[in-house]
Amino acid sequence: MVQIVDSSILENPVFRTYCFYSSILVVKMLFMSPLTGLTRFRFKAFANPEDGATMKIKPRVDDKVERIRRAHLNDLENISVFYVIGFIYTLTNPSVAWATLLFRVFTAARFIHTFVYAVFVVPQPARALSWATGFVITGYMAFKSIMHFL
DSSP states (O other): OOOOSOHHHHHOHHHHHHHHHHHHHHHHHHHHHHHHHHHHHHHTOOSSTTTSGGGTOOOOOOHHHHHHHHHHHHHHHHHHHHHHHHHHHHTTOOOHHHHHHHHHHHHHHHHHHHIIIIISOOOTTHHHHHHHHHHHHHHHHHHHHHHHHO
16 A cells, blocks of 8 residues: 555644644635525525526625625635645644644634624724734745745
């Protein structure tokens, strides 16, 4: 049997923490698709003619659906970058406590961003602050990784 992953990386507590929070973020992003679909049905706001054809509903745009879609798109833009740089950052041998804090705060910031953007709309700067928190953490990990591998 061919061993694809070196088992020592699986024993690294930073990598394990990265995997844990990355998995939580995957579940969060998976949840966004059904949330969009359910909201489309709730407000009868379908994107394509065939989606509402059985109910004789023409396509239309609804702000509540669009907010969820934009929050999901924002996740796709930001969490995917976190996956890449978070993995690279684990290779820099950061302290377990610091890396855990970064991963945990990033994850919390993404949940807060979705909540204040799509679930319970809160005026700015709530959304901007939650987005910026994740952005700064991602940027920090990128900078530290670049400096480590320079």
